Amino acid sequence: MFVDYSSIPDDAKVWIYPSSRKFYPNEIEEIEEKVKNFIENWRADDENFKASYKFLYNRFIVLVADDEASPLKNTEIDASVSFILELQNDYEVELLDKMNVCFKQGEFVQYKDLKDFKKLLKNKAVTAKTIIFDNLITTKQDFDNFWEIPIEESWYRRFL
Template sequence: MFVDYSLIPDDAKVWIYPSSRKFYPNEVGEVEQKVKTFVENWKSNDEAFKASFQFLYNRFIILYADDITTPLKNTDIDTSVSFILNLQQEYNVELLDKMNVCFKQGEFVQYKELKDFKKLLKNKAVTAKTIIFDNLITTKHDFDNFWEVAIEDSWYSRFL
């Protein structure tokens, strides 16, 4: 059942899908509606199941699932990945590559391959204080507290 993000418990599972490009203004409403429809129908036969989503910076699709009261099965996760794969194909974006780096440059979110990001660090185009998105986190608590952090406070600090 779809619920507001605020009703999802802190220990809920989180999947973050960073897009290789910002969604265009004419795509945003459409993508949000498709994600909402997916979440509303995800495990719709289980009334105890709670899920939500956020669509942030016109670039990140975040899915939340309370899997404590209703454990997720591999088929449930496969269903969500299949949905994301369909979005990738439909909008010609990359959503599943977790090894690319997303970070803020001013008001803009940048998306770079790790090797290019390392070059930016070496050339001081980004610094230890640059805000980075840690798309590898797995719980709502970590998302709320550690998703947007300075490079120096993230696992990316090893590249400084």
């Protein structure tokens, strides 16, 4: 069942999908509608299942699922990945590559592969204080508190 994000408990599961490019304004409403429809039908027969999403910076799709009362099965997780693959193909973006890095430069969100990101660090184009998005987070509580943090507080600090 689709619910408001604020009603999802802190221990809910989170999946973060960063787009390789910013979505265009004419794509955003359509994508949000597709995401909401997916969530509404994800486990439509299970009244105990609650899920929501966030669409942030015109670039990140975040799925959130409270499956405490009724745990997700592998086939249901596979269904969410298949849905993300469809979006990836429909909009010609990369959403599943976890080896890319997203960080803020001023008001803009940058998306770089890890090799290029390491070069930026070496050349001091980004610093320990640069805000990075930790897309490996797995719970709502961590997402709300530790998704956007300085590089020096993230696992990326090993590259400093």
